[in-house]
Amino acid sequence: MSQMNYAEAINEALHEAMQLDSSVICYGLGVTDPKAVFGTTLNLEKQFGPERVFDMPTSENAMTGVAIGAALNGIKSVMTHQRIDFFLLAMDQLVNGAAKWHYMFGSQNCVPITIRLIIGRGWGQGPTHSQNLQAWFSHIPGLKVVMPTTPEDAKGMLLASIFDPNPVIFLEHRWLHNSIGEVLDGDIRVPLGKAKIIKSGKDITLVAMSYMSIEAIHAADYLERQGISCEVIDLRTIKPLDWETVMESVSKTGHLLALDSGFSTGSVAGEIIARVSMEKFNALKSAPARLAMPDVPEPTSPALTKGFYIRAADVAEKVMDMLGKDTGQVRKDLTEPRPHDIPGKWFTGPF
Amino acid sequence: MVYAVNNSSIENLLDLFYHMYRIRTVEEEIARRYSEGKMRCPVHLSTGQEAIPSIFALTITKGDFAVSTHRGHAHYLAKGGNLNAMIAEIYGKSTGCSKGKGGSMHLIDLNVNFMGTSAIVGNSIPVGVGLALSSKLKGTDQISCVFLGDGAVEEGVFYESVNFAAVKKLPVLFICENNLYSVYSDLSVRQPKGRSIAKMVEAMGIDMSFGNDNDILANQQLMKKAVSNVRSGNGPHFLEFSTYRWREHCGHNFDNDIGYRSQDEFLEWQVKDSLKLLESSLTKDGSDTTTKLSSIKEKIDSEVAAAFEFAEASPFPNQSEAYEGVYAKEEASK
Numbered sequence: 001m002s003q004m005n006y007a008e009a010i011n012e013a014l015h016e017a018m019q020l021d022s023s024v025i026c027y028g029l030g031v032t033d034p035k036a037v038f039g040t041t042l043n044l045e046k047q048f049g050p051e052r053v054f055d056m057p058t059s060e061n062a063m064t065g066v067a068i069g070a071a072l073n074g075i076k077s078v079m080t081h082q083r084i085d086f087f088l089l090a091m092d093q094l095v096n097g098a099a100k101w102h103y104m105f106g107s108q109n110c111v112p113i114t115i116r117l118i119i120g121r122g123w124g125q126g127p128t129h130s131q132n133l134q135a136w137f138s139h140i141p142g143l144k145v146v147m148p149t150t151p152e153d154a155k156g157m158l159l160a161s162i163f164d165p166n167p168v169i170f171l172e173h174r175w176l177h178n179s180i181g182e183v184l185d186g187d188i189r190v191p192l193g194k195a196k197i198i199k200s201g202k203d204i205t206l207v208a209m210s211y212m213s214i215e216a217i218h219a220a221d222y223l224e225r226q227g228i229s230c231e232v233i234d235l236r237t238i239k240p241l242d243w244e245t246v247m248e249s250v251s252k253t254g255h256l257l258a259l260d261s262g263f264s265t266g267s268v269a270g271e272i273i274a275r276v277s278m279e280k281f282n283a284l285k286s287a288p289a290r291l292a293m294p295d296v297p298e299p300t301s302p303a304l305t306k307g308f309y310i311r312a313a314d315v316a317e318k319v320m321d322m323l324g325k326d327t328g329q330v331r332k333d334l335t336e337p338r339p340h341d342i343p344g345k346w347f348t349g350p351f
Numbered sequence: 352m353v354y355a356v357n358n359s360s361i362e363n364l365l366d367l368f369y370h371m372y373r374i375r376t377v378e379e380e381i382a383r384r385y386s387e388g389k390m391r392c393p394v395h396l397s398t399g400q401e402a403i404p405s406i407f408a409l410t411i412t413k414g415d416f417a418v419s420t421h422r423g424h425a426h427y428l429a430k431g432g433n434l435n436a437m438i439a440e441i442y443g444k445s446t447g448c449s450k451g452k453g454g455s456m457h458l459i460d461l462n463v464n465f466m467g468t469s470a471i472v473g474n475s476i477p478v479g480v481g482l483a484l485s486s487k488l489k490g491t492d493q494i495s496c497v498f499l500g501d502g503a504v505e506e507g508v509f510y511e512s513v514n515f516a517a518v519k520k521l522p523v524l525f526i527c528e529n530n531l532y533s534v535y536s537d538l539s540v541r542q543p544k545g546r547s548i549a550k551m552v553e554a555m556g557i558d559m560s561f562g563n564d565n566d567i568l569a570n571q572q573l574m575k576k577a578v579s580n581v582r583s584g585n586g587p588h589f590l591e592f593s594t595y596r597w598r599e600h601c602g603h604n605f606d607n608d609i610g611y612r613s614q615d616e617f618l619e620w621q622v623k624d625s626l627k628l629l630e631s632s633l634t635k636d637g638s639d640t641t642t643k644l645s646s647i648k649e650k651i652d653s654e655v656a657a658a659f660e661f662a663e664a665s666p667f668p669n670q671s672e673a674y675e676g677v678y679a680k681e682e683a684s685k
Contacts, residue, residue: 025488051488057518062477062511069481069495072466073416075488092508096471097478102679105459105467106450110679141677165679240678 001184007177009151010040010116013158014078016187018048021076024162025052027063028080028116037080038118038177060086064093067113068101076112076162084117084171085128098167099142110165114158119210119261120174121309122341123349126300132261132293134209135268137169138239144168144192145238147210151181153236156190164192173211173261175343195242197249201229204255204319207246207272209235212259212310219315222334228319238268243275250276254285255322259310260292267292286322291315302341311336352565352623354632356640363409364633365643367567370405371626373651374425377434380655381424381441385603389663390441392454397425399597402625403528404429406571410578411496416464416482418475419498421456422596423468426498432460438658444665451668452676464493472533473499473506476525480512483521483587494522494581502533504548505541510555513587517556520586524577525552527591534600535611549591559589565623595620 004012018024026048031041032055045053056063060081067077081087087094094115101111119132137145144166148154154172161168198213199220208216213234220230231249235241250256256276258269269290276288291310299305313334320327342349354364378396385394397404400422408429411417419426427437433448440447441455449457456470466482469475479497486493503509504527516523527548531538542548549559560577562570570592577588597617599606607614634641 057511057514059511059515061508062480062515065474065477065508065512066481066484066515069418069466069478069483070485070488071481072478073482073485073489075481075485092471092474093477096469096474101467103676104449104453104457106448106452107676107679108449108459108461112679144678165681 001182003180004151004183005178005180006151006154006172007039009155009183010158010172011042011044012183013155013162014041014044015047017078017159017162018044018052020187021163023074024076024078025070026078026080027054027056029056029058030082031055031080037082038174040116040177041080060090061093064090064115065097068093068097068111071111071113072109076114078114078116078162080116082118083129084119084133085131087115087117094143094167095140099140102166103142111167112163112165114161114168114170116170116172118172118174121211121261121298122175122305122343124300124302124341125298127297130298134171134238135260135262135266135271138241138268138271142166143239145171146192146236147171147173147238148236149176149210149213149234151179152183153190153196155183156188157192157236159187160189160192163189168192171210175211176214178343178347179214190236193237193240193242195236195245196234197231197245198234199230199232201231201253203229203253204231204257204323205246205249205253206230206232206257206259206315206319207235207269208232208259209238209268210261212261215310215312215315216259218312219319222312222316223319226320226325228323228325230319246272246276247280250280251283254283256284256288257315257318257322258288258290259315260290261310262292263295264290264292265295289318289322291318302339305341307336309340352628353635354568354629356633356636361640364629365647366409367405367571368626368629368633368644369647369651370408370429371401371629372648373655374401374404374428375626376651376655377428377438377658378424380659382598382603384659390455391443392441392456393601394441394455394603395422395601396598396603397422397596399620399624400528400530400594401425402567402570403526403592403594406567406574407496407526410571410574413463414491414493416466416479416486416493416495417498418466418479418482418495419458419468420472420475420500420503421468421470422500423458423498424455427458427460427465427468430460430465431463432458432465433462434654434658435661436460439662439665442662442665443667444662445668445672446661446665450672473503473508476503476509477512477515480516480521480523483516483523484519486522487519492582494524494578496524496526498526498528500533501527501529501531501538501548502541505533513552513555513557513589516587520584522581522584523587524581525587525589527589528594529591530594530596532596532600532612535609537611547591549589552589557587557589558585559591562590562592565625565628567625567629597621
């Protein structure tokens with residue numbers, strides 16, 4: 001076991017997978033450049049050679065199709081894009097091709113590809129560099145959608161994604177790349193489709209994913225001090241979603257707040273509220289609630305993003321409101337960090 | 352066009368006739384029966400376009416990969432795809448090549464490395480390029496053949512795919528069947544007048560050849576040469592052939608009356624019908640060849656009739672199968 005950050009954990013998973021299986025290849029814009037996609041692809045080319053690790057033309061759509069074709073002959077591609085927004089050019093190959101191949105050809109072959117997409121917020125990333133589109137991908141049958149929060153899960157779930165026989169959308173929040181944690185050595189796969197209860201509690205269930213799980217934990221720590229016990233579920237996999245864990249928790253707490261880093265309408269949080277309301281209506285003691293991004297493109301100026309993101313204070317305030325507590329003190333206790341548009345003061349950009 | 356029939360040419364000509372007649376017979380039988388309403392999916396027939404796939408059938412090896420388009424019946428058959436499984440697929444039966452999940456536009460036969468067809472214009476092009484990348488990574492001599500039409504050349508993914516194939520010098524044979532129409536839109540409203548598709552692609556840095564549909568033997572030589580170049584590691588090659596679809600874009604009817612193309616143009620292509628010209632060359636001198644042709648036709652006619660009987664007699668898939676196969680299970684990736 002060693003301590004490392006999320007980006008290093010991704011890098012370790014890639015090394016491990018390529019070492020284990022010579023059919024794993026890795027490509028994407030910048031994977032062999034000096035910055036190595038925020039360090040996540042460092043040394044791969046050196047260790048595994050330019051046949052298996054290569055930079056690519058700026059052709060997101062075709063290169064997704066290339067991964068499909070290679071997969072049909074047993075090659076497992078890990079494709080990387082520095083921003084999810086660029087990958088929108090590849091929707092045809094992803095949605096009409098990769099997601100449906102196994103089904104529409106009568107389950108005769110499969111498309112084991114992993115597509116790493118980086119999502120984020122802040123630092124003036126603006127309207128087309130900061131989207132969190134997990135809901136889009138989870139809408140498509142045949143795709144798996146993964147959003148690990150911790151370095152340990154980043155490594156374990158990337159390994160599981162690479163060796164999964166299906167196309168997996170692997171979403172990394174840029175604000176998590178520098179987070180540090182203990183990570184086990186070797187081939188430590190974390191099964192897809194299993195959520196993790198990162199904090200047990202009895203008063204309310206908070207369901208979150210990726211960076212929202214971090215905000216949820218901060219809120220839960222604060223609420224603990226106010227005498228409110230939150231159960232925090234880190235979904236880890238968005239599709240297929242671990243409904244059992246969500247339903248069990250809501251049955252226990254009777255209250256649900258679903259958090260989402262994506263836009264509100266059609267969000268994963270909305271889906272969670274719908275399913276819980278339909279299946280656990282009798283267990284609910286209050287109306288379930290959602291905190292997601294407003295249905296507004298993210299602006300660029302730091303003046304415009306003040307108060308724009310969902311953060312721990314919003315979560316804590318909402319929870320207290322749902323439980324009928326006085327919220328007057330929350331924003332005084334949990335003030336917006338300054339600056340508000342970076343993961344920590346140590347961060348000096350660029351993204 | 353008259354083909355010289357002699358001892359050295361006859362076998363090849365008969366083989367070409369076999370494939371062309373077989374594709375024509377299958378497509379026309381689908382057209383004949385389509386109005387019965389039992390084939391309940393869109394069909395894009397290749398009647399009139401048999402020559403190129405037939406040449407392909409005689410040029411390519413079983414281990415080579417191929418992908419194709421919505422108009423893919425001919426390519427599937429030419430690659431050696433199972434006829435019964437294709438007809439059953441169009442009938443939506445469980446014995447279909449995609450178990451009823453795909454229909455006419457999603458044909459596959461892994462026994463002959465026919466890797467799939469797509470209903471989305473241009474969609475299978477990068478898939479074919481990816482298959483070529485896999486051959487290169489695995490160090491085999493398999494080439495990957497990508498069928499496309501003139502419309503697909505207008506898709507961005509086409510340029511992306513050609514570019515990547517060129518950068519990596521991948522063993523890809525692009526086979527463009529230019530039949531002048533994308534659905535009902537004439538080439539003249541889609542691409543600048545006088546610009547050659549093949550020449551444009553050549554400018555992207557790959558070899559090309561262009562052939563007219565009415566000289567089968569010349570086209571056969573072009574394809575042979577291209578395949579051998581690609582196989583010997585010289586990188587991708589783009590072949591463009593001019594051809595013509597006889598029937599409507601989608602369906603079993605003729606549609607010259609609706610006003611997007613002229614009857615004269617249609618008749619002009621009927622006159623240079625490769626199948627008829629080949630047949631008349633073969634039957635010109637001597638009853639021996641005529642007898643051989645009759646026996647080929649008889650064999651194919653009964654094979655095709657049997658395929659339709661097989662499809663009709665096959666069971667439909669269970670309703671519950673609609674919900675199965677969304678995800679591949681772990682074993683499938685091994």
